[in-house]
Amino acid sequence: MLRYTVPSMSCGHCAAAIERAVKGIDPQASVSVDVRAKEVSIRSNVEPARLADAIRGAGYEPQPAA
């Protein structure tokens, strides 16, 4: 399970955009987004760097969760 903090995420639209970006790389991924905690959890077999790039591509900066 990968966890990222995404400080710039602020609403359901952001959550949906991030989920869409991750699923664009890995349609089998399971993605859960907690907008309030600004946290994204991903279960995927794809390399973490590619998932992070996809999130960046959607306009959000993922940081490793503390």
Ligand SMILES: [Cu+2]
């Ligand atoms: Cu938003």
